[in-house]
Amino acid sequence: MSATGIRGTSAAGPAPAPAEGAGARRSRLRDAVADGWVMTRRNMTHVLRSPEEIGIYFSLPIMFVLVFGYVFGSGISVPDGGGYREFLLPGVFxxxxxxxxxxxxxxxxxxxxxxxxxRFRAMPVARSALLTGRSAADLLRALLEMAVLVVCGLLVGWSWHRGIGNALAALGLLLLLRVAVTWMGIWLGLAVRNPDTVGVIVFPLAFPLTALSNVFVAPELMPGWLGTVAEWNPVSATVAAIRELFGNPGLDGSSWAGEHAVLLAVAWPLLLTAVFAPLALRRYGSLSR
Structure with a gap:
């Protein structure tokens, strides 16, 4: 028998296993994208089959627009004298x-x-598909939510004043915040595997971030230390940045956070994503089969 009669062997012994080629990596990437899209469709199908869930999540911000905008709005001042509903709507977004x-x-x-x-972990599905599908579905739902809220805002007198390009940039910052929040939610859902407990935990976590922020009241109208906390709140950074991009009232450039709102609106979500995405992936990898 010749030295090369058997594939993969030679007179010197078995040939070393070939390194994985770029084609194989591209194939795995295509499979992961395809599996992620399947999971995205699955999650969006669940949303469309439960319209009452969308209604519940829409009802809270619309209630805030109506209550704060019309009931309390006349008693809350805006720093530069603008209309309160134009001040409020970016915070509601x-x-x-x-x-x-x-x-x-x-x-x-x-x-x-x-x-x-x-079950999905035991199937021939990319391990990342469940998480990427969830994050993509949440991003699509966020676009739906934003479309409804923008229409609602236009109906109550809100508008943007600095052109469509700045308005799209503001929407991009909102979606960037949603990406960070999504990874926080994924980690929390994997860490607390009881939906009832999760529902109890989320509100105490989210409410202080909105109450101690510039969503409803400008930080300069708060006591000194509380205003500083509100200015450096990740939610405040996004709100201040989109107010600037929309051309809405309530801008405060007297502090470093106010002068660099757009920078902070990018930095905070990236930091939160860098923290919670690895935590979610690690928690997902450690789940028992």
Missing amino acids: AMTMLYGMGATATAVSLDAGRGVVD
Whole structure:
């Protein structure tokens, strides 16, 4: 028999295993994207089949617009003298992105508690698909929520004043915040595998971030130390940045945080994503089969 008669062997012994080529990596990437899209469709199908869930998450920000905008708005001053509803609406947009954490955490907790996560892990599906599908579905739902809230804002007198380009940039910052919040929700849903418990935990976590922020009241109208806390709140950074991009009232450039609101609106979500995405992935990898 010749030295090369058997494939993969030679007179010197078995040939070393070839290194994985770029083609194989691209194939795995295509499979992961395809599996992630399947999971995205699955999650969006659940949303469309439960319109009452969308109604619940829309009702809270719309209630805030009506109550604060019409009932309390006449008694709350805006620093530069603008209309309160134009001051309020950017805060409501950001608040809606934040409270999306509850829907994410509850859905992930339901999947984990019912063994759905374990079943998918045992199937020939990319391990990342369940998490990427969840994050993509939440981003699509955020776009739907924003479309409804923008229409609602226009109906109550809010508008943008600095062109469509700045308005789209503001929406991009809101979606960036939603991405960070989504990974926080995924981690929480995997860490607490009881949907009832998750529902109890989310509100105490999210409410202080909106109450101690510039969503409803400008930080300069708060006591000194509380105003400083509000200025450096991640939610406040996004709200201040989109007010600037929309051209809405309530801008405060007297502090470093106020002068660099757009920078902070990018930095805070990236930092939160860098913290909670690895935590979620690690928690997902450690789940028992």
